[in-house]
C-alpha cells in the first residue's frame with residue numbers, strides 16, 4: 509500500500525492527517541531499515557523542525573491500531589517500526605541493531621496455533637536474533 513491509499517483509508521475512518529504526520533508515514537513506507545521512533549523523529553525534524561517526539565509516537569500508534577504498520581518489540585531495546593504490515597519475519601543483529609526481512613512459510617503457524625489453542629489468532633511477532641554478516645566480518649579482525 510502507498511501513502512495515498514493509506515491516507516484515503518484513514519480519511520474514510522474519520523482520521524485527518526497533518527503534513528507532519530504524512531511525512532512520518534511517507535518516511536516509514538520508503539525505508540526498509542525498520543527505524544525506531546527516534547530515527548523517524550530525526551528524519552521528520554529536518555523538514556518539520558516543530559515536530560515533537562510525542563507526535564511521532566502518537567502517529568505510529570494510530571497507524572499500528574489501524575493495521576497499516578507493524579511494531580517490532582525487541583525486549584529492552586527500542587521498538588522498531590515497519591511500513592509493511594503483511595506478516596513476514598525478521599532477523600535482528602545483537603551487535604549493530606540491524607533488522608532484515610525474510611519471507612517464510614512459517615506464517616502457517618497462525619493456523620497451527622489456532623488449532624492447538626482454539627484462539628482466533630490476529631497476529632504474531634517473531635524475531636530471530638544473531639550477528640549480521642557485516643558484524644561477523646568485523647569480529648574476525
Ligand SMILES: [Zn+2]
Nearest residue numbers: 601604640643
Ligand atoms: Zn550487525
Ligand SMILES: [Zn+2]
Nearest residue numbers: 590592598609
Ligand atoms: Zn519487516
